Amino acid sequence: MDFAEFKREVHRRFGLYLDGYKEPQLKRRIDSLISLLQVPDYAAYLRLLSQDSQQWQRFIDKITINVSEFFRNPEIFARLEKEVLPSLLARHRNLKVWSAACADGPEPYSVAILLNELAPAGRHQIDATDIDTSALDAARRGVYPSRAVQAVTPERLERYFRREGDHFYLQEKIKHMVNFRRHDLLKDPFDSGYHLILCRNVVIYFTTATQNELYRRFYQALAPGGVLFIGATESLFQYRELGFMKVAPWFYRRPEV
Known part of the structure; x- marks a missing residue:
């Protein structure tokens, strides 16, 4: 069996x-x-x-590389907090957000914290998806090592987390703001009408053709005026051909019309 046949199987x-x-x-x-x-x-x-579920999980962990942390790249999240989200909230009282390939949850929970501060009265929908069910289970538990919260400000750390030893327990209110489910970006359908989609530091692992197809599908999944937020290690060179407008580095908007 060669590698191509292995992938097919x-x-x-x-x-x-x-x-x-x-x-x-x-x-x-x-x-x-x-x-x-x-x-x-x-x-x-x-x-x-096929025979060993632990080895299957090890395989999934190896190919998906579940590394995440709260407010990853704080200077970029600051732009999300101070510019992008306020702009979206000025037009929509309730935001529909998708964190794609969310790993064990720090990214969608970071957005939940921001929305709790910027628009606490809103009835926001935050969907968070990943291919790895173990990562999703960990996300639902909301318990993190110190490494995952290193970019959280002391004020937010005190407000949203309870520390026990070396672990930080996320506040239940924030956990309840996020809906986690399994989703394979390469084969499952995308929902639509999102005001914000985050897919960060994931697309770089795919071929160029697959990247372009994913960006095209993200565009379709956004509501008019919605924003795609990509990773600091990624670039969307063909954003004009895909229909996007560049709002700022790493932020791309689907035009209103």
Whole structure:
């Protein structure tokens, strides 16, 4: 079994679509797992994934790279807080937000904190999705190590978290503002009517063709006037061809008309 057949079988058996990922990076990660496990080939590794749920979770963790933290890139989140969200709230009392590939939740919870401060009376909808169900379970628990909250201000840390030892427990009110569900960006349908979509530091792992397709689908998922917020490591060079207007670095708006 070669690597192409392995990817097809993973899709057929588990519903996980791997063709959109950059192949050299993906193959390197999977080959490193196979080497560590001393599995002889892809066919044997596929059998192991079918039989051992822990190895399947290890596989998911390896290819998705669930690294996140609250207010990641604080200077960029400051622009979200002071410019982008106020602009959206000036036109919409209640915001519909999607945090795509949310990992274990710091990103959508950061948005929830901002909306709780900027528009506490609003009935906002914050959807947060990821392909990794274990990460989603951790997100729903809302318990984080100090590394994840290092960019949170002392005032917010005191207001929104309870510390027990080395762990920080997020306030229930903020947890209840976010709806978590499993979603595969490469194969599942997108909802629509979002005023803000965050997809940060994820698209870089996909091929150029897949990136462009995702950005096209994000555009369609936005309401007119809605904003796409991408990661600090990413660039949307063809934003005009896709229909976007550049609001600021890392922020792109779907025009009103």
